[in-house]
Amino acid sequence: MNIVVCIKQVPNTNEVKLDPVTGTLIREGVPSIINPDDKAGLEAALRLKDANGAHVTVVSMGPPQADAALREALAMGADEAVLVTDRAFGGADTLATSTTIAAALKTLQYDLIITGRQAIDGDTAQVGPQIAEHLGIPNISYAEEIKLDGDYVTVKRQYEDRYHIIKVKMPCLITALSELNKPRYMTPGGIFDAYRNKEVKILTRQDIEVDDATIGLKGSPTRVWQTFTKSLKAAGQLVNLDPQESADYMLEKLQEKFII
Amino acid sequence: MDIQEYKGVFIFVQQVDNKIAGVSFELLGKAKELAKDMETEVTAVLLGYNVSGLCKDLARYGADKIILVDDKALEIYMTEPYAHAMYHVIEKYKPAVVLYGATAIGRDLAPRVSARVKTGLTADCTKLEVASDGTKNLQMTRPAFGGNIMATILCPDHRPQMATVRPGVMQKIKPVDGAEVPVDKFDLTISKDHLNVEILDVIKKVSNKMDIQDAKILVSGGRGMGCPENFSLLKNLADALGGTVSSSRACVDAGWVEKDLQVGQTGKTVRPNLYIACGISGAIQHLAGMEESDMIIAINRDETAPIFDVADYGIVGDVTKILPLFTEEVKKAMAARNA
Amino acid sequence: MDFVLSKEHEMARTLYRDFAENEIKPLAQELDEEERFPVETVEKMRKYGLLGIPFPREYGGQGCDTLSYVMCIEEVAKVCGTTSVVLSGHTSLGAAPILKYGTPEQIEKYFIPLAKGDKLGAFALTEPNAGTDASMQQTKAVLEGDHYVLNGSKIFITNAGYADTYVIIAMTDKSKGTKGITAFIVEKDFPGFSVGKKEKKMGIRGSSTCELIFENCIVPKENLLGKEGKGFNLAMNTLDGGRIGIAAQALGLAEGAYDETVKYVKERKQFGKPIAKFQNTQFQIADMATKIKAAQMLVYRAAIAKDTQKVYSEEAAMAKLYAAEVAMEVTTKAVQLHGGYGYTREYPVERMMRDAKITEIYEGTSEVQRMVISSTELR
Numbered sequence: 001m002n003i004v005v006c007i008k009q010v011p012n013t014n015e016v017k018l019d020p021v022t023g024t025l026i027r028e029g030v031p032s033i034i035n036p037d038d039k040a041g042l043e044a045a046l047r048l049k050d051a052n053g054a055h056v057t058v059v060s061m062g063p064p065q066a067d068a069a070l071r072e073a074l075a076m077g078a079d080e081a082v083l084v085t086d087r088a089f090g091g092a093d094t095l096a097t098s099t100t101i102a103a104a105l106k107t108l109q110y111d112l113i114i115t116g117r118q119a120i121d122g123d124t125a126q127v128g129p130q131i132a133e134h135l136g137i138p139n140i141s142y143a144e145e146i147k148l149d150g151d152y153v154t155v156k157r158q159y160e161d162r163y164h165i166i167k168v169k170m171p172c173l174i175t176a177l178s179e180l181n182k183p184r185y186m187t188p189g190g191i192f193d194a195y196r197n198k199e200v201k202i203l204t205r206q207d208i209e210v211d212d213a214t215i216g217l218k219g220s221p222t223r224v225w226q227t228f229t230k231s232l233k234a235a236g237q238l239v240n241l242d243p244q245e246s247a248d249y250m251l252e253k254l255q256e257k258f259i260i
Numbered sequence: 261m262d263i264q265e266y267k268g269v270f271i272f273v274q275q276v277d278n279k280i281a282g283v284s285f286e287l288l289g290k291a292k293e294l295a296k297d298m299e300t301e302v303t304a305v306l307l308g309y310n311v312s313g314l315c316k317d318l319a320r321y322g323a324d325k326i327i328l329v330d331d332k333a334l335e336i337y338m339t340e341p342y343a344h345a346m347y348h349v350i351e352k353y354k355p356a357v358v359l360y361g362a363t364a365i366g367r368d369l370a371p372r373v374s375a376r377v378k379t380g381l382t383a384d385c386t387k388l389e390v391a392s393d394g395t396k397n398l399q400m401t402r403p404a405f406g407g408n409i410m411a412t413i414l415c416p417d418h419r420p421q422m423a424t425v426r427p428g429v430m431q432k433i434k435p436v437d438g439a440e441v442p443v444d445k446f447d448l449t450i451s452k453d454h455l456n457v458e459i460l461d462v463i464k465k466v467s468n469k470m471d472i473q474d475a476k477i478l479v480s481g482g483r484g485m486g487c488p489e490n491f492s493l494l495k496n497l498a499d500a501l502g503g504t505v506s507s508s509r510a511c512v513d514a515g516w517v518e519k520d521l522q523v524g525q526t527g528k529t530v531r532p533n534l535y536i537a538c539g540i541s542g543a544i545q546h547l548a549g550m551e552e553s554d555m556i557i558a559i560n561r562d563e564t565a566p567i568f569d570v571a572d573y574g575i576v577g578d579v580t581k582i583l584p585l586f587t588e589e590v591k592k593a594m595a596a597r598n599a
Numbered sequence: 600m601d602f603v604l605s606k607e608h609e610m611a612r613t614l615y616r617d618f619a620e621n622e623i624k625p626l627a628q629e630l631d632e633e634e635r636f637p638v639e640t641v642e643k644m645r646k647y648g649l650l651g652i653p654f655p656r657e658y659g660g661q662g663c664d665t666l667s668y669v670m671c672i673e674e675v676a677k678v679c680g681t682t683s684v685v686l687s688g689h690t691s692l693g694a695a696p697i698l699k700y701g702t703p704e705q706i707e708k709y710f711i712p713l714a715k716g717d718k719l720g721a722f723a724l725t726e727p728n729a730g731t732d733a734s735m736q737q738t739k740a741v742l743e744g745d746h747y748v749l750n751g752s753k754i755f756i757t758n759a760g761y762a763d764t765y766v767i768i769a770m771t772d773k774s775k776g777t778k779g780i781t782a783f784i785v786e787k788d789f790p791g792f793s794v795g796k797k798e799k800k801m802g803i804r805g806s807s808t809c810e811l812i813f814e815n816c817i818v819p820k821e822n823l824l825g826k827e828g829k830g831f832n833l834a835m836n837t838l839d840g841g842r843i844g845i846a847a848q849a850l851g852l853a854e855g856a857y858d859e860t861v862k863y864v865k866e867r868k869q870f871g872k873p874i875a876k877f878q879n880t881q882f883q884i885a886d887m888a889t890k891i892k893a894a895q896m897l898v899y900r901a902a903i904a905k906d907t908q909k910v911y912s913e914e915a916a917m918a919k920l921y922a923a924e925v926a927m928e929v930t931t932k933a934v935q936l937h938g939g940y941g942y943t944r945e946y947p948v949e950r951m952m953r954d955a956k957i958t959e960i961y962e963g964t965s966e967v968q969r970m971v972i973s974s975t976e977l978r
Contacts, residue, residue, distance in 0.1 A: 013406025124383035126371035133375035141368040165461040189661035195607035221380030221418035236572035247585035
């Protein structure tokens with residue numbers, strides 16, 4: 001059985017801070033990580049491999065430094081890694097990205113494709129379902145609990161107030177939530193193997209079949225017009241009183257504003 | 261693609277079990293403003309089975325027109341039949357804009373449709389405006405980079421311009437009773453090929469708690485509450501105020517409360533009239549979910565906590581001591597008011 | 600000479616750091632206050648192969664080098680001195696000599712489970728009358744037919760009571776002096792072997808440090824490790840490796856205390872500004888940072904020397920001597936810079952200072968290290 005996991009290397013946006021003087025993002029020194037939803041997807045694939053035996057290939061579209069994310073996935077136990085990289089793919093929005101990744105996936109064997117729900121930098125949650133559309137296979141989003149059942153996969157699909165148990169025939173694509181599981185650590189031996197005994201296969205523009213008009217900046221219907229950091233509300237009053245005085249103060253404010 | 265051919269602001273109406281999701285009414289409200297700027301109409305696209313009874317409410321909340329696709333295959337949401345239906349509606353009617361709620365349904369359906377139609381999709385928008393430069397392009401603003409920045413996105417050369425919109429942000433209009441609007445029944449063949457998944461079971465999460473996004477008053481706890489038992493202090497205050505308890509991500513991750521109480525970038529966005537932040541430091545991911553609250557009161561031991569930068573009133577102190585006293589004061593005041 | 604770590608070493612450090620932060624740090628204070636051995640952490644380390652990092656794959660280890668092993672000890676020690684010595688005692692002292700000196704049968708039976716982490720190891724040389732003067736072995740081993748009978752006691756043995764396998768040094772022929780000392784592999788269930796008093800210590804309080812008692816303990820002949828009369832060499836050689844682990848522990852303790860201090864001095868305000876703005880604080884920080892870096896260079900150099908040189912005793916001794924003294928100095932300064940708060944258990948630096956002291960003493964006191972270095976220098 002062949003499982004392909006799509007991962008993205010992202011800056012750890014939980015550690016990004018705003019420069020209090022300039023109001024801009026401080027991006028330097030922010031470590032790069034495997035996107036958390038993707039890591040959960042990889043862990044799900046590795047668990048299926050542990051339980052049922054499977055060949056797990058990790059794929060990432062990104063600049064050359066995404067190699068580190070793929071090595072980490074190999075160190076966790078993935079069998080093969082593919083980096084889809086080329087200047088021609090740059091500047092892509094989600095449609096162009098998904099088109100490129102789908103074209104790369106067509107060069108691989110897959111029964112099950114797992115992606116993360118959303119990346120913590122783009123935050124769109126669009127690429128997974130779009131890849132499935134390009135490949136003409138069903139997608140199940142927001143998956144918790146993935147079980148194999150012969151030619152089928154059974155998935156617990158989350159909604160806000162309920163979940164569906166869905167059965168779908170492979171090949172199909174599943175998007176994973178980081179709540180799905182707690183990913184395993186790498187092992188030291190796995191890390192040494194990843195760098196010394198394994199290769200990251202590179203796919204460039206030449207290696208995939210795709211129309212130039214559908215990739216990169218040219219293939220992106222959406223574009224960023226402006227970005228700005230959010231301005232926070234003006235600071236209000238700050239008081240330091242004893243507990244009873246604090247309680248009285250708050251009551252007074254609520255009464256002033258007619259909340260009570 | 262001739263951009264000029266595409267007209268109208270369409271919204272995808274999310275209904276589950278014959279109940280329209282709150283976000284759809286919010287979208288109608290916003291669509292009304294956009295349609296005015298674009299000099300066009302608002303159309304609600306309703307998919308389901310035996311759902312024509314919902315048209316009345318769509319009209320009350322601002323739809324100028326309704327497209328109804330009613331089919332057994334659409335009874336319970338599945339990606340493919342819904343994507344198939346939306347695709348054909350778009351192909352036939354050629355809207356300039358299609359909006360979806362950024363829900364577990366919308367964020368699954370919209371990408372699939374956008375890839376099929378081969379147009380642009382912008383996710384999780386918190387602001388929508390029409391450009392005043394003559395193009396009347398939709399300016400879609402959304403948080404990115406973990407909520408650290410806002411980006412305004414355009415889809416200038418492709419139609420329709422599609423966006424998923426964050427629930428709890430847009431405002432619905434005051435309902436207009438007795439409004440009647442034309443309903444187009446759109447007939448569509450949904451063959452077995454489109455039913456490519458099987459739903460084995462639907463399990464509802466039992467919860468008789470009020471959804472925090474509907475609450476007018478939220479009493480919210482963070483790691484500074486110290487332990488899960490102290491959340492009872494929050495509940496007491498919430499009960500006294502007629503509000504609901506919510507939480508920061510830290511307490512959800514620690515297993516103190518369920519995720520449906522989580523306010524923040526990866527939780528829910530709330531806009532209550534009053535948000536009381538107790539023992540919450542105010543990390544940017546949390547602020548993203550509540551800073552639009554009308555009034556924010558924060559209680560924290562640490563006077564340098566970032567929450568005080570957005571609070572209207574900040575109290576430096578021990579939340580476990582202050583809350584019980586404040587709850588008493590509130591009870592007394594409420595009793596006096598009702599006497 | 601390359602001062603830049605390879606990508607695999609950087610990634611290994613990330614692994615160790617994440618593991619230490621998430622799995623070890625939350626327990627550190629509790630282990631110290633309750634003097635509790637980290638049973639659950641040992642299980643987690645086993646699961647991820649952390650108990651056999653420098654050992655060959657074919658014997659169940661991770662197949663990595665000594666450098667990546669000491670980096671693990673370093674990262675663990677930054678958050679917990681106790682856990683770092685459990686790891687280092689098991690790997691360098693309990694397991695390594697069996698790999699180096701063991702017969703194929705001993706490697707199969709004893710080493711492989713240790714490398715996999717299925718079993719925990721320990722090493723016993725020190726006796727009430729044999730500390731720095733390790734040759735004064737009074738534990739006797741007498742051959743009787745197909746087994747040896749051991750009598751005597753050991754003290755200050757790390758991992759005692761939790762280890763499954765002990766490498767024991769004993770006297771087989773007193774008349775031959777250091778050439779009459781032999782090493783044995785003793786299983787915890789051998790008749791006549793018991794674990795005695797547990798020490799109450801100043802630091803690394805969660806580490807189980809106990810007496811071992813041999814009362815006519817029966818050890819099969821096959822469990823002689825190495826050759827009869829070669830036990831003292833085995834012990835000295837084992838300690839050479841072990842002291843690199845302790846040097847890494849000292850380094851980690853210094854770094855952990857330093858990181859805490861940098862954070863604290865930026866936050867703590869007195870006289871209207873963070874104390875990091877005062878020149879005394881700045882100069883102290885500069886000194887601490889420089890000494891830590893120098894210690895790190897010596898530790899890594901010793902680790903690399905172990906893998907590339909036949910003899911690395913001087914490198915190991917220099918690393919341990921310097922890193923231990925830096926650890927004591929840096930952790931003490933850390934407490935000082937934290938002021939009154941640093942003296943309380945609310946902050947971890949007092950524990951780090953208490954933990955640091957032992958690094959100047961065990962696996963060869965700083966005085967012993969000076970003996971080793973000077974004897975090499977003045978050859």
